[in-house]
Amino acid sequence: MTEQRGNWTSSAGFVLAATGSAIGLGNLWKFPFITWENNGGAFVLVYLVCIAAVGLPIMMAELLIGRKTQKSAVGALREAVGPGWGLVGGWGVLCGFILLSYYTVIAGWSLFYFTRTIGWTTSGFPTDLPMGDLFGQQVSNAPLQLVMSLGFSVATVSVVYFGVQKGIERIARLFLPILFGILVLMLVSALGMSGSGEALTFIFRPSFSELEPAGILEALGHSFFTLSLGMGAMITYGSYIDRNQSIVKASAMIVVLDTLIALVATVIMFSVIFSVAGMAEQVGGSTVGMLFISLPELFYTEVPFGTLLGPLFYVLVALAALTSTMSLLEVVTSYVIDEHGVDRHKATVLCGGAVFVFTIFAALSFSGVPFLSTLAVFEGKTGWFETADHFVSNWMLPTGGLAITIAAGWFMTREATEGELADRTAPGWFRYDLWRFFIRYVSPIAVAAIVVAVFFFGVDFS
């Protein structure tokens, strides 16, 4: 390596960057929807247990592998666990590559709705344009999809280009407080709506008779996605952590913040939905339905200060997505820097460009392009975009996560992991043996259950 490896400037800088990676479309787009599908309460409780019992220990495992070796995913696993384990890192890099390629497309939709809502706020909401039609038109408009996803890819490359401190950390420090601020404003407005009581009951009152077993696995699968685990993003971010920061404390903060934001986003969305007669029945259809079909209209018809909050909400989605896409690109880029000795600037542009080729495929998945719109590998999933999403969420993240827990629990020595977690920086409440128990037994068994469910029973989380 020619240049000195970057480091976060402070513990807060790192926590914000990692939280930025974790908070993303998973929190604003997927979580509210799967909570809806799984009838709220009991699902939310199971999700919280999964986050604490599986997500948190694996978060610590990934960060410690990164910090111990000061290397990106491939090199880190190879050095910390053994030569063959570089393959698991490679699987993670590939996963980051694919995930980034279609995540950018959804992020592009938020840009579209941002420009639309700005227009509606200034010149009035179009009462004669059904929002479902608008969504269909934008998603099938190939040039529009390409321009928006290109815009988002360029933004991502521009951040990662400047490196860990001047790019990623700086943007996270700037954007995350804005993101929190917008969410608080929206929460205040939502809690004032007539449906907020019903929303809170739906989300927080568990009724176990309404939870299906598949819902439990879905909660578990989502805890990987939302915490950016299973593909080396946290290994990579961990490789820039200083020796005198506590991985345990940082992991706890990232996990708590990510969970809090997912819950707040859900309270906001459901308060709006329950405030409108008949809305609860309409929303059911799809993930995109909630975010890009139901909400835009409700901002202009129901939500207090909605004309202001509408555009702000889509800014929020875009910012949350950007702090995630930069971590995805960093996984791929840092691999090329560390393993192939390419300098950061060249590596970023190269990787960003290569990913964008696949973004084109995802962006054109809804335009009736042969193959891209018709590809059918997995049952019920049509087109490149849905296939990629299904493959990443169902196959790549759980298998990667399983390998990482086994690596940290069974292939790394006790001394190696204890030295990173239970050092003098560890908080008083931390019990290393408890972590070791979870990472050796609880996490692998839980994650193996997902893998078995997907491989053998065709359960679907995407």
Ligand code: PHE
């Ligand atoms: N955690 C992100 C989200 O919730 C997605 C992501 C997964 C980002 C893996 C980076 C790595 O949207």
